[in-house]
Amino acid sequence: MRITDFEYHVPDTLEEACALLSAYSPGAAVLAGGTDVLVDLKNDLVTCEHIISLRKLADLKDISYDRKNGLAVGALATHSDVASNKTILRHYPELSEAALTLASPQIRNHGTIGGNICSAVPSADAPPLLVAMNASVRLVGPAGERTLLLADLFIGPRKTVMKAGEILTHVLVPPKPAGTGACYMKFALRDATALAVVGVGAALLVRRGVCTGARIVLGAVAPTPVVASKASAALIGKKIDEATAVEAGRIAREECRPISDVRGSAEYRRSLVETLTVRAILKAAERAGLQ
Ligand SMILES: Cc1cc2nc3c(=O)[nH]c(=O)nc-3n(C[C@H](O)[C@H](O)[C@H](O)COP(=O)(O)OP(=O)(O)OC[C@H]3O[C@@H](n4cnc5c(N)ncnc54)[C@H](O)[C@@H]3O)c2cc1C
Numbered sequence: 001m002r003i004t005d006f007e008y009h010v011p012d013t014l015e016e017a018c019a020l021l022s023a024y025s026p027g028a029a030v031l032a033g034g035t036d037v038l039v040d041l042k043n044d045l046v047t048c049e050h051i052i053s054l055r056k057l058a059d060l061k062d063i064s065y066d067r068k069n070g071l072a073v074g075a076l077a078t079h080s081d082v083a084s085n086k087t088i089l090r091h092y093p094e095l096s097e098a099a100l101t102l103a104s105p106q107i108r109n110h111g112t113i114g115g116n117i118c119s120a121v122p123s124a125d126a127p128p129l130l131v132a133m134n135a136s137v138r139l140v141g142p143a144g145e146r147t148l149l150l151a152d153l154f155i156g157p158r159k160t161v162m163k164a165g166e167i168l169t170h171v172l173v174p175p176k177p178a179g180t181g182a183c184y185m186k187f188a189l190r191d192a193t194a195l196a197v198v199g200v201g202a203a204l205l206v207r208r209g210v211c212t213g214a215r216i217v218l219g220a221v222a223p224t225p226v227v228a229s230k231a232s233a234a235l236i237g238k239k240i241d242e243a244t245a246v247e248a249g250r251i252a253r254e255e256c257r258p259i260s261d262v263r264g265s266a267e268y269r270r271s272l273v274e275t276l277t278v279r280a281i282l283k284a285a286e287r288a289g290l291q
Helices: 014-024 037-042 079-084 086-091 093-099 105-110 113-119 126-132 229-233 242-255 266-290
Strands: 007-009 028-031 050-053 063-066 070-074 136-141 144-149 154-156 167-173 180-188 196-207 210-219
Touching (some): 014 028, 028 037, 063 086, 070 086, 079 093, 079 105, 126 180, 210 266, 242 266
Parallel strands (some): 007 050, 028 050
Antiparallel strands (some): 063 070, 070 167
16 A cells, blocks of 8 residues: 655744644644554545654653643653653653553654544543543644643544644643542553553542542543543542442443444443453552552
8 A cells, every 4th residue: 555645844843833734734644653644644544745744843752740730741752751751650650551551662662642642543542541630731723822631632533622733732641639549451452562442541539548539531432532420420438449449340331332343342342341440440549548
């Protein structure tokens, strides 16, 4: 299969990148690591006459943290950057752990957190945990800058609310109050280079042994990441133990809307949601207790 001809642009600044994207949309695509978009171009899933590379926008690789605002990860940070960054390992180790569930070292060295989000593929690994942790995204476009909750970005498979000319610049993860624990659990058909059959992100806030905040997010079981609000609510006011986790897992199973495809039947996915939800809750609770 051959990629059809396109014009390749390498802007020096973010403003220039937005202007090019805006001028050539809808016939333009951003190129970050290229691990999704080049495959899609080859498979004729997207067509575009203009590719706008972000490779000169070095600032968008930065990862920074402060106690007041939390973590800011530049959209061009690769999954390997997220997995190995000292700040993330210290303050958000669950994000490093989740990054390591994705693909293989080769893909992690190229694929970016921004690309994973903007692709809006239902099985993507970064969104479930980030949504569970109440992350936001910063978008910059011709009309200026806006920040929105990551949960509100996705509207369907490969569809987001991003407007023509908008570029995702940062993923923002709020500070974690003491007593927070989070975890991502993924099931795939192989250990490496396999998309999630199901992915579950869980973030809990535990105070004096009682759960006071919970957010469980299910990936690959609906067109967009699903906040399992009933399962999350079932944990509030409870001591997190095997029984409460099992009950929340049962509820999450009812809340998801999986399809059957080559990676698994809908029923298999429901069972996985139940199992992974229990495991994610118990691991998140263990981490909350350790803080
Ligand atoms: C062999 C293989 C295995 C894989 N395994 C996994 C896996 O296990 N889990 C998983 O989640 N994914 C997996 N992927 C998918 C892919 O690697 C990830 O989604 C990756 O994070 C995409 O990032 P990228 O930088 O390569 O994006 P690109 O391919 O450069 O871009 C992806 C899309 O997002 C847009 N885009 C990129 N960055 C921005 C930005 N900053 N602002 C606006 N739009 C932007 C592009 O225009 C394009 O539409 C796999 C891919 C391959 C080829």
